[in-house]
Amino acid sequence: MIRFENVTKLYKGASRPALDDVSVDIEKGEFVFLVGASGSGKSTFLRLALREERPTSGNIWVAGKDLNKLPSWKVPMLRRQIGCVFQDFRLLPNKTVAGNVAFALEVIGRPSSEIKRVIPNVLELVGLEGKEDSYPNEISGGEQQRVAIARAFINRPAVLIADEPTGNLDPETSVGIMKLLDRINRIGTTVVMATHDVAIVDQMRKRVIEIDTGHVVRDQARGVYGAGA
């Protein structure tokens, strides 16, 4: 589903590459944690997969597409197959919960009848029934992240990319979010999640890819956060 082949990313003006000769293969339906110290290159990995950045060298395939060969006008089509969730939720403060989720469908031109039909389903999936008319500042961080997940998932993407989705949440709320991501993964969505959350990684026992200063130093099925455990 996501394949990196000898990918190197050197940001302009940076002294060392953010990713250095990284090769990774993530299959359809997998759940993968990306771990590593701050600045190791996790977010860079995810941005490359979204084609928000282009690699300095190497090839990347996402959902069967060679990102180097993908013309830029097809990038929006790629992104419709990838859901994204971030640490800072990225909700629109002037839209309600339902409005924020609907936004993802509106901007890609779905008819309003379809939007009305699917919103309640996805809000129920993420556990936000009854909150559809609240504004982001009226709900908790965990709930805001659920809105973001609902928005990411509403197009039934093949891949869900999550960059420290629990970074701003307390442990208990984080567990709820992880249960939700696990559920989405079980429906068949590939999930790639960058995180610093030791407890979550150790508890879920999913595949763990550890990056250190741009190098993949560990790729372990059913792994844990710390090395050598």
Place this chain on the structure above:
Amino acid sequence: MRVGFVLQEVGTGLRRNVTLTVAVIITVAVSLSLFGASLLVRAQVGQMKDYWYDRVEVSIFLCGDISDAPSCSDGEVSKEEKDKIREELNNLKPLVETVYYESKSDALKRFREQFKDSPLADTASEDQMPESFRVKLSDPTKFAVIAAAFIDRSGVEDVRDQRASLERLFKALSGLQNLALVIAAVMLVVTGLLISNTMRVAAFSRRRETSIMRLVGASNWSIRFPFLVEAAFAAILGTAVAVGALAAGKYYLIDQTLASTFTFTTFIDWNALYAIIPILLATGIGLAVVAAGITLRKYLKV
């Protein structure tokens, strides 16, 4: 992309940048007013040309007993000379359309009419006035043909073309008109720059929305479209203001003031204004969309 959704986005954008939108409307209005005014002046000059060139004559002044031109050395023009000139003029048809003989007393009448408020009118006497043939040409540019035929001939004091003096006037007018066009062009460039800057600010103030739009896979086109509609909307309002200003100018300046003062010529009618509205609209919208499009390409990339 659904119409309702686009309109909603456009509304949000316009509300968020009211002052900038107003600035765009005003500059578009000012530059298009200038541009439109120069187009109207051009129409007016064109119309005056048609009107006047249609009426210009070639005057063949005949020798009187006080004329001192070399061709008048034989004294006052004789009857035979006059008949000969008339006959030759008639032979020059169809270039010569009409020939009108103006006698000394006709000339005095006309002189008195022209200078009726001046003491000159009373002092002039009939024998100071020249006799002349007034010739109307089917093609007023062919003055040289008449001049060649009659100038320096005995009994003819001078051949004069009214068109030449009109041409000086129209040259001055077209100079003014070009100046107005240059000013309008400069204003249009300034307007384009302002629109571009406005779009930069608008793109910045909505970067949250646009970054989310990108993430969920909105196309470039659909991200930029609301901005373009916004720019076009401001441009249309600006054009409307400009058209209003031009209409007011036409009504108060031309219809109410100039037309009653200067009765010797005609002025442009409302159709001249209607005719330039599409040009102004196209210029306004085109300018806005191009300026906004170029800016957005830079600031709203995938």
